[in-house]
Amino acid sequence: MGYGINTDIQTNKIWGSVISFYVQVTTNRNNFDSALRAWGATLKPKIFFSEIAQPGIAEVTVIIHNTTMVTGSSSWRSPDGLNGRDPGRGGTLNLKDTDRVGTIIHEIGHMLGLCHEQDRKNDARATSVRGNYLFGHEVAKRSWPNCKNYGSFNPNSIMLYGSGYEDKTAPDQDDVRTVFEINKK
Ligand SMILES: [Zn+2]
DSSP: OEEEEOTTTOGGGOOOSEEEEEEEESSOOHHHHHHHHHHHHHHTTTOEEEEOSSTTTSSEEEEEEOTTTOOSOOEEEOTTOOBTTSOSSSEEEEEETTOOHHHHHHHHHHHTTBOOGGGOTTOGGGGSEETTEETTHHHHHOOOTTEEEESSOOTTOTTOTTSOGGGOSSOOHHHHHHHHHHTTO
16 A cells, blocks of 8 residues: 555654645746645545645745756655655645656655655565666665555555656555555544
8 A cells, every 4th residue: 555654653743634835936836736636636535735825834835946046856855854754744845846747746745644665664575676776775775763564565656766656647546545544534
């Protein structure tokens, strides 16, 4: 099914029913809006997004950088400052106006509590080679105590490196199920 924050030790990272966010944008937010709609359509009965017009109040700050001004990857930055390592409630979504919808769906996945699928613990399928990418390359380096397995490995996860998630326009059903499981919805 998926891989996400360990809510046994991370109870403060569980979202309520409403996720408030503030958007700071210099150029356009079209792909962010598409990605948010894609998640919103699947989470609808249980989790809602609510945009707040003033900065400093919302639980999530979304910054959509102008690509001509900024280099580096898009990321979910939790308070620990590590990309994708401490997903869940609270933090900043750093995006670029040229990000593809699939990339933004992936980053919102971190926001919702999902970790990288290739980092799953003790899962042979997550450490096999797919395409040109070695799944589990990060497993070999270190483990992520904040995350745990939910069900079995999902090769179609929006959170899986090397799966072509950048081309997708919606999260996988199991990604949604994992978000509900993590947030106890
Ligand atoms: Zn990621």
